Amino acid sequence: MASTPLLVVEKGSKQHKLWQSVGVVYVVALVLLVPVVLEPFEISKMNRALTLSVAILAVNLVVGFNGMLALGHSAFMGLGAFVTASLIQDENMDYWYIIPIILIVGFVFGVILGLPALRVKGLYLALTTIAMAVVFPSLVNIEQLGIAKRTGGPNGKVVSETVDAPSYMEWLPGVDGARGDRAYRYWMIVVVVALTMLVIRNYIRSRPGRAVIAIRDHEAGAAVYGVNLPMYKTVNFAISASLGALAGLLWSMDKSFVAGQDFTFLLAIDLIIGLVIGGVGTLQGSLVGGLFVVWVRDLTKRISIPLGFYDLSGEGPLANAIFGLILILFTFFAPGGIVSLGRLVQSKLIRVIPLRPDGEPIQPLADLDPGPESTRAQVAMNLAIIGAVLLPLGWLAMNIDNLIVGVFAFALRFQILITMPIALIVGINELQAHKEGKRSDSMVGQANVARILGGIGTVFLVLFGFFHFVDQYATGFDLPIV
Amino acid sequence: MLAVTWNFDILPDFIFNGLQAGAIYATVALALVLIFKATTLINFAQGELAMLGAFFVYVINIEQGLWLWLSILLAMGFSALLGMAIERTLTRPFDPSDHLPVVLITLGLFLIVNAVAADIWSFQTKRAADAFGKFPGWVPFGWGGERFIEVFGTRLRYQTIGIWVTLALVLFGMGLILNRTKIGLSFRAVSSNVESARLVGVNTGRTLGFGWALASMLGTLGAALVAPSLGGYNPNMMAAILIYALAGAALGGLDSLGGAVLGGVCVGLIQSVVVSWLGVVVLEQAYMSILQLAAAFLVILIVLMFRPSGLFGTRTIERV
Numbered sequence: 098m099a100s101t102p103l104l105v106v107e108k109g110s111k112q113h114k115l116w117q118s119v120g121v122v123y124v125v126a127l128v129l130l131v132p133v134v135l136e137p138f139e140i141s142k143m144n145r146a147l148t149l150s151v152a153i154l155a156v157n158l159v160v161g162f163n164g165m166l167a168l169g170h171s172a173f174m175g176l177g178a179f180v181t182a183s184l185i186q187d188e189n190m191d192y193w194y195i196i197p198i199i200l201i202v203g204f205v206f207g208v209i210l211g212l213p214a215l216r217v218k219g220l221y222l223a224l225t226t227i228a229m230a231v232v233f234p235s236l237v238n239i240e241q242l243g244i245a246k247r248t249g250g251p252n253g254k255v256v257s258e259t260v261d262a263p264s265y266m267e268w269l270p271g272v273d274g275a276r277g278d279r280a281y282r283y284w285m286i287v288v289v290v291a292l293t294m295l296v297i298r299n300y301i302r303s304r305p306g307r308a309v310i311a312i313r314d315h316e317a318g319a320a321v322y323g324v325n326l327p328m329y330k331t332v333n334f335a336i337s338a339s340l341g342a343l344a345g346l347l348w349s350m351d352k353s354f355v356a357g358q359d360f361t362f363l364l365a366i367d368l369i370i371g372l373v374i375g376g377v378g379t380l381q382g383s384l385v386g387g388l389f390v391v392w393v394r395d396l397t398k399r400i401s402i403p404l405g406f407y408d409l410s411g412e413g414p415l416a417n418a419i420f421g422l423i424l425i426l427f428t429f430f431a432p433g434g435i436v437s438l439g440r441l442v443q444s445k446l447i448r449v450i451p452l453r454p455d456g457e458p459i460q461p462l463a464d465l466d467p468g469p470e471s472t473r474a475q476v477a478m479n480l481a482i483i484g485a486v487l488l489p490l491g492w493l494a495m496n497i498d499n500l501i502v503g504v505f506a507f508a509l510r511f512q513i514l515i516t517m518p519i520a521l522i523v524g525i526n527e528l529q530a531h532k533e534g535k536r537s538d539s540m541v542g543q544a545n546v547a548r549i550l551g552g553i554g555t556v557f558l559v560l561f562g563f564f565h566f567v568d569q570y571a572t573g574f575d576l577p578i579v
Numbered sequence: 580m581l582a583v584t585w586n587f588d589i590l591p592d593f594i595f596n597g598l599q600a601g602a603i604y605a606t607v608a609l610a611l612v613l614i615f616k617a618t619t620l621i622n623f624a625q626g627e628l629a630m631l632g633a634f635f636v637y638v639i640n641i642e643q644g645l646w647l648w649l650s651i652l653l654a655m656g657f658s659a660l661l662g663m664a665i666e667r668t669l670t671r672p673f674d675p676s677d678h679l680p681v682v683l684i685t686l687g688l689f690l691i692v693n694a695v696a697a698d699i700w701s702f703q704t705k706r707a708a709d710a711f712g713k714f715p716g717w718v719p720f721g722w723g724g725e726r727f728i729e730v731f732g733t734r735l736r737y738q739t740i741g742i743w744v745t746l747a748l749v750l751f752g753m754g755l756i757l758n759r760t761k762i763g764l765s766f767r768a769v770s771s772n773v774e775s776a777r778l779v780g781v782n783t784g785r786t787l788g789f790g791w792a793l794a795s796m797l798g799t800l801g802a803a804l805v806a807p808s809l810g811g812y813n814p815n816m817m818a819a820i821l822i823y824a825l826a827g828a829a830l831g832g833l834d835s836l837g838g839a840v841l842g843g844v845c846v847g848l849i850q851s852v853v854v855s856w857l858g859v860v861v862l863e864q865a866y867m868s869i870l871q872l873a874a875a876f877l878v879i880l881i882v883l884m885f886r887p888s889g890l891f892g893t894r895t896i897e898r899v
Contacts (some may be wrong), residue, residue, distance in 0.1 A: 235873065377679070
């Protein structure tokens with residue numbers, strides 16, 4: 098059957114855990130490789146992307162999980178950033194003590210601003226929150242209450258005490274030498290992001306989280322069910338505000354300089370774009386969205402497409418136009434964002450069958466077995482061969498000095514992360530099925546090719562990644578490994 | 580304590596400023612409400628489309644050298660075509676009850692139009708011809724050829740009068756179109772209930788296109804009229820005005836045309852009188868532009884808390 102994916106596993110089975118652990122390994126490898134592989138200024142960009150991810154997660158809480166169109170979180174970021182800067186600079190507090198303060202401040206402001214704002218509906222709420230975002234940069238310059246003195250007024254505030262890597266932390270990848278401090282801040286931000294995502298994931302899966310999602314799906318129905326609408330909406334908004342303030346703290350820590358012009362409505366638009374392109378209502382989408390907003394924006398600035406009579410160059414204002422175009426294209430073709438596209442691809446590759454309470458799968462695996470005419474082995478073999486061919490192509494293409502070709506070359510090289518392990522796993526599966534007599538004999542050869550090629554590819558990929566990491570990591574320590 | 584020296588002498592000055600700004604906000608608010616009535620969507624790109632229309636005026640008037648009012652009419656025509664094209668391609672495929680996708684589309688348009696205009700014409704402000712610079716020569720009472728008249732002890736600029744007269748004519752014309760023509764009737768039907776209108780045989784596509792065209796024309800007119808007081812044509816000219824116009828539309832009720840006008844004028848007056856005059860009088864600071872936006876939105880928020888659909892909007896009742 099053409100409709101069955103390549104792999105069908107039971108939830109919680111060994112194979113399922115294998116699949117999930119491969120994903121975890123990839124994420125961990127990515128996190129470890131970033132500080133050693135990237136240039137210092139790129140690490141700063143990564144820090145900024147992760148900071149925006151926290152902010153986008155905050156927006157997601159309200160827009161994606163609660164269904165309210167609150168679009169002004171740049172104001173909360175600014176609030177967090179300025180309070181942090183002021184506390185560090187004027188009161189000489191330490192960053193660790195400031196984190197709980199920031200969360201509380203954000204929460205309080207979220208309650209204050211949320212209570213009236215949530216009384217208005219739909220588009221009116223969007224307008225009101227946009228107004229918040231628009232007004233915030235001006236509020237920084239108010240001279241009453243000594244605000245301007247604390248915020249540095251129009252010139253911004255410099256935080257002279259930067260976060261430096263303590264000597265006992267220098268074993269962390271990347272924390273050495275010239276880029277050491279930025280990599281240290283990267284690790285701090287990674288820790289905060291991971292903790293935040295864990296907390297929010299548990300929040301969403303808990304009872305209040307379910308109440309919030311119920312409000313999104315059908316507000317009247319949730320009210321009938323006994324959900325206290327004003328309380329859950331306001332508390333959710335307040336949590337989102339404190340997350341936004343936390344993002345502001347990260348911003349301040351990373352940049353050591355805060356100015357009102359950084360937190361305009363354009364930042365709010367960036368957050369919304371990141372939210373949508375990442376995937377509304379998904380946790381991973383916030384991460385992807387943050388990365389997208391920073392890195393793709395950077396890409397659009399460097400694009401240059403000669404179109405005959407007119408040179409489409411990203412330098413200058415047109416970078417924004419390309420960004421807007423991407424937003425519109427995503428709204429048309431992938432409204433669920435990149436995460437929805439990823440899930441689409443994943444659904445073609447693997448299906449996880451949930452278990453009934455007694456431990457049996459709800460649909461017996463044998464029902465989904467495609468039987469003797471299965472094309473899985475052939476698909477796996479094709480995948481392995483394509484993967485093996487595209488990799489050197491991508492390597493060669495890297496030599497062409499064109500940005501668009503470069504992006505494609507990047508994709509061509511990294512596709513082996515997906516194709517090779519899948520070919521390996523599916524090949525092994527199909528051979529196993531053949532041993533059990535469920536497959537015809539003609540596909541044995543194909544399955545073998547898939548398994549061997551996939552195996553070689555996966556081993557190559559693991560070794561390459563490992564040695565690349567050790568190489569870069571070791572250069573900071575002058576170890577005998579070269 | 581605050582030194583309160585009530586200075587009523589400069590109040591008429593601020594009132595006239597407020598009325599002039601309010602008329603512009605009313606025009607743009609009308610455009611926003613038109614689209615909202617027809618489609619229940621907010622067009623966040625309205626300001627940028629209006630700015631583009633103003634640049635059309637610049638190209639036709641200054642670069643090609645045609646008469647100003649002819650240029651404005653031609654630019655309005657081009658904007659209408661552009662508005663209809665946008666409606667056709669970008670917004671029609673989406674279900675209007677789901678707000679997020681169309682908000683995103685208009686935000687994307689906002690970015691694109693702003694960037695394209697900046698790329699073509701750069702961020703340098705281009706001098707704008709003033710539609711209402713001086714009174715024409717035939718005006719009696721010795722006002723002919725002057726820029727302003729003296730009234731209530733202050734100067735009332737011809738610009739203010741001209742903009743208000745234009746707004747009045749526009750309102751009159753719109754009333755005629757909406758109430759006396761067939762397409763106006765279809766528009767009122769579509770804004771009342773799209774499904775029923777479709778069932779009765781109204782061509783909703785054409786009507787929506789008409790709505791967008793009308794809105795774009797209004798936006799262009801507003802931008803062209805406000806350009807002289809902003810110093811000229813600039814890709815960022817309409818960003819602040821859009822915010823105030825949104826505030827005015829929300830204040831008056833997003834689906835009330837009269838409310839849009841009233842809301843726009845109110846916002847203009849609040850911005851000018853409350854903040855500028857009180858700021859000068861009460862707190863004796865020169866110009867509190869930073870608080871104008873905040874004051875306007877504070878008023879909106881308070882109004883929305885007591886009347887969630889705006890002053891004149893229809894109260895929505897959720898049927899379960």
